[in-house]
Amino acid sequence: MNFLVCLKQVPDTETQIKVAPDGMSIVTDNIKWVMNPYDEYAVEEALRLKEKFGGDVTIIGVGPKRLTESIRTALAMGADKGILVDDPSVTGSDSLGTARVLAAVIKDLDYDIILCGKQGVDDDYGLVGSGLAELLDIPQISIVLKLEVSEDGSSVKAHREVEGGTLVIEASLPALITAQKGLNEPRYASLPGIMKAKKKPFDVKTLADLDLDASEVGESGAKIKIMQITPPKEREAGKIVEGETPQEKAANLARLLHEEAKLI
Amino acid sequence: MDFSLSMEHDILRKSVRDFAEKEIKPVARDLDEREEFSYDTMNAMAGLGLFGMFVSEEYEGQGMDYMSYIIATEEIARVDGSHAATIAAANSLGIGPLYYYGNEAQKRKYLPKACRGETLWAFGLTEPNAGSDAGNTQTTAVLDGDEWVINGSKIFITNGTTDITAGVIVLSRSGTREDGRPELTSVIVERGTPGFEARTMHGKLMWRASDTSELYFDDCRVPKENLLGPIGHGFHQMLGTLDGGRLSLAAMGLGGAQGAFDMALKYSQERIQFGKPISTFQVNAFKLADMATEIECARLLLYKACWMRDNEQPIGKLAAMAKLYCSEVMGRCVDHAVQLHGGYGLMKEYDVERFYRDHKLLEIGEGTSEVQRIVISRLIEAV
Numbered sequence: 062m063n064f065l066v067c068l069k070q071v072p073d074t075e076t077q078i079k080v081a082p083d084g085m086s087i088v089t090d091n092i093k094w095v096m097n098p099y100d101e102y103a104v105e106e107a108l109r110l111k112e113k114f115g116g117d118v119t120i121i122g123v124g125p126k127r128l129t130e131s132i133r134t135a136l137a138m139g140a141d142k143g144i145l146v147d148d149p150s151v152t153g154s155d156s157l158g159t160a161r162v163l164a165a166v167i168k169d170l171d172y173d174i175i176l177c178g179k180q181g182v183d184d185d186y187g188l189v190g191s192g193l194a195e196l197l198d199i200p201q202i203s204i205v206l207k208l209e210v211s212e213d214g215s216s217v218k219a220h221r222e223v224e225g226g227t228l229v230i231e232a233s234l235p236a237l238i239t240a241q242k243g244l245n246e247p248r249y250a251s252l253p254g255i256m257k258a259k260k261k262p263f264d265v266k267t268l269a270d271l272d273l274d275a276s277e278v279g280e281s282g283a284k285i286k287i288m289q290i291t292p293p294k295e296r297e298a299g300k301i302v303e304g305e306t307p308q309e310k311a312a313n314l315a316r317l318l319h320e321e322a323k324l325i
Numbered sequence: 326m327d328f329s330l331s332m333e334h335d336i337l338r339k340s341v342r343d344f345a346e347k348e349i350k351p352v353a354r355d356l357d358e359r360e361e362f363s364y365d366t367m368n369a370m371a372g373l374g375l376f377g378m379f380v381s382e383e384y385e386g387q388g389m390d391y392m393s394y395i396i397a398t399e400e401i402a403r404v405d406g407s408h409a410a411t412i413a414a415a416n417s418l419g420i421g422p423l424y425y426y427g428n429e430a431q432k433r434k435y436l437p438k439a440c441r442g443e444t445l446w447a448f449g450l451t452e453p454n455a456g457s458d459a460g461n462t463q464t465t466a467v468l469d470g471d472e473w474v475i476n477g478s479k480i481f482i483t484n485g486t487t488d489i490t491a492g493v494i495v496l497s498r499s500g501t502r503e504d505g506r507p508e509l510t511s512v513i514v515e516r517g518t519p520g521f522e523a524r525t526m527h528g529k530l531m532w533r534a535s536d537t538s539e540l541y542f543d544d545c546r547v548p549k550e551n552l553l554g555p556i557g558h559g560f561h562q563m564l565g566t567l568d569g570g571r572l573s574l575a576a577m578g579l580g581g582a583q584g585a586f587d588m589a590l591k592y593s594q595e596r597i598q599f600g601k602p603i604s605t606f607q608v609n610a611f612k613l614a615d616m617a618t619e620i621e622c623a624r625l626l627l628y629k630a631c632w633m634r635d636n637e638q639p640i641g642k643l644a645a646m647a648k649l650y651c652s653e654v655m656g657r658c659v660d661h662a663v664q665l666h667g668g669y670g671l672m673k674e675y676d677v678e679r680f681y682r683d684h685k686l687l688e689i690g691e692g693t694s695e696v697q698r699i700v701i702s703r704l705i706e707a708v
Contacts, residue, residue, distance in 0.1 A: 137336055249343060256388055
C-alpha cells in the first residue's frame with residue numbers, strides 16, 4: 062500500500078504572534094516554524110500503516126523553501142520520499158488553492174490512503190483535506206481518532222468522536238483521512254533516521270511542472286480574502302468575591318454569575 | 326564566514342530538544358532527589374541514537390560529525406545535567422577511546438553494543454592521589470606471560486557501576502620511560518573479571534542521577550590482547566580523549582547555561598513585583614542581557630572548536646578554552662538565574678536549584694578550570 066501525507070509549517074506554539082502594520086498578516090521575522098502538530102499525527106499514522114502493510118510513505122508540502130526542513134524531518138521519522146511545491150505564485154493561496162496544488166501533485170501518484178492533519182493550528186480553517194478529497198473525487202473521513210485498515214487493504218474504518226459517543230465510518234480505498242489529536246503518539250526523528258533522510262529522494266516542483274495555471278492559485282485564485290487580523294483582547298483582572306462568611310461569599314458569587322457574567 | 330548550521334543539525338536539535346522536554350525533564354527532578362540512574366531514560370536515549378554519534382556506521386554508530394554530537398549533548402544538558410553526563414561520558418570517554426585507539430577485533434567486539442546503547446564503557450583515569458596530576462598514575466599493569474596483572478584503584482569514574490556497564494578502560498603505569506617519567510598504557514578490563522571490583526559512589530552534590538564509581542584492581546588479570554593501542558601510548562591517548570571530552574563538557578556548560586537562562590527569562594517575565602514583571606527592572610534586565618551575550622560567545626567558541634575538529638585541525642587550545650569558558654559562563658548564568666528566582670530558586674520544586682548544583686562539576690571534572698588555564702597558558706607560550 063502507498064500512503065501520502067500532506068503537511069504544512071506553522072509558527073511554534075510558544076511564538077508571540079504580532080499583527081503586522083498592514084493589519085491583515087502577522088510579523089514573521091522572529092517566528093520559529095515547526096511542523097503543524099496535527100500533521101505530525103498524520104505522518105506517524107502513515108508510518109505505522111507502512112510498518113503493518115508495507116509500501117511507501119510520500120510527504121507532500123506546498124510552501125516556501127523553509128518547508129524543506131519539516132519534510133526532511135518526516136523523512137527522518139521514516140517516510141520514504143518528499144515532494145515540495147515551491148513557487149512564488151502559490152503565496153497567498155487560500156485552502157482551496159492549496160488543495161488544487163496538492164491535487165495536481167497527487168493525480169499522477171499511486172496511493173491508497175492520503176493523510177492530512179485535521180487543520181493547521183495557524184489559521185484553523187480545516188479545509189485543505191476536504192478540498193483535496195473533493196478535487197480527487199475520493200471519500201474523506203475527517204477528525205479521526207482511530208484508524209483500522211481491512212486485512213485485504215480494500216477499505217478503512219475510522220473512529221470519530223461525537224457528542225456523547227463514537228462514530229465508526231467505513232470507506233473504500235483510496236480515501237483521505239484527517240488526523241485528530243489522540244490518533245497516536247508521534248515518534249521522534251532519530252539520529253540514524255536523520256542520517257538516512259539525507260539520501261532519500263526529494264523533489265522540488267513548480268506550477269509549470271504540475272500543469273497548473275497561476276491564476277487558479279495564490280491571491281488571484283483565492284475565494285476568500287482576509288480583511289483584518291486583530292489580537293485577542295487582553296484578559297481583564299480577576300475579581301475577588303467579598304463576604305464575611307462562606308455563605309455570604311457563595312451568595313455574592315451566585316449574584317455576580319447571574320448579574321454580571323450572566324452565566325446563570 | 327558562514328555561521329549557518331546544516332539542515333540536519335537543525336532537525337537534530339529540534340528532535341533532541343523535543344525528546345529532552347518530553348522524556349527527561351518530567352523525571353529529572355525526582356531521579357536527582359533519589360540519586361537514581363534510570364534505565365528507562367537510558368533506553369529511550371539509546372533508541373533516539375544518542376550513543377556512538379560520531380562512530381561510523383560500520384560499527385553501528387550514527388556516522389555523524391562531532392558538531393552533531395555536541396548539539397545533542399547541549400540539548401540534553403539544557404534540561405538535565407545528569408543525563409547529559411551519561412551521554413558525554415559514554416561517548417567521549419567510553420566509546421571514543423575504543424573507536425579511536427582500538428584494533429579491529431576490539432572495535433567489532435565492543436562498539437556495536439555500545440553504539441546501540443546496550444552497554445556502557447567507562448574511562449578509568451582519576452585516582453585518589455592522581456587528579457590534576459593525572460600523569461602520576463599509581464595503578465600498575467605488569468605483563469606476566471600472556472596476561473596483564475593490574476593493581477590499584479580509580480575514583481570518580483562515570484558509568485562504572487551501572488547494570489549495563491560492560492567494562493572500563495584503565496590507564497595504568499606499565500613501566501618507566503627513559504626520561505624517568507611513568508610509561509602509561511591503557512588496558513581494557515571487562516566487567517566480571519576476577520580481581521576487579523566497582524562500587525557506586527553516593528552522596529553527590531551534583532549529577533545525582535548519573536552513575537559515579539570507585540574501581541579497585543587487586544591482581545586483576547586480563548589477556549595480553551586487552552591492550553588498547555601500543556604500550557606506552559596511554560598518556561597520549563588520555564590527552565586526545567580529554568580534548569574530545571572537553572568539548573562535550575563545554576556542551577554541558579553551554580546547554581546548562583541556556584537552560585538556566587530560559588528558566589530565568591520566563592520566570593522574570595511572569596513574576597510581578599511592585600506592579601511590574603521583574604524582567605523590566607533594569608537591574609534584572611541587564612543580568613538577562615549579560616547572560617544572553619555570554620551564552621552567545623560560549624556557543625561561538627564551542628562551535629568553532631567543533632568545526633575545527635570536523636575539519637581535522639588541532640583543537641587542544643580551543644578545546645581547553647571552550648571547556649573553561651562554557652563551564653564558567655554556566656556558573657555565572659545559574660547564579661543569576663537563582664537570584665532572579667529569589668526564594669523559589671532555593672527550592673527543589675524549581676529546576677534552577679538543580680542546575681545551580683549541577684554546574685559546579687563542570688569547573689572540576691575532566692580538568693579543573695585551573696588545569697585548563699595551565700593548558701592554555703602553555704599553548705599561547707606564556708609559560
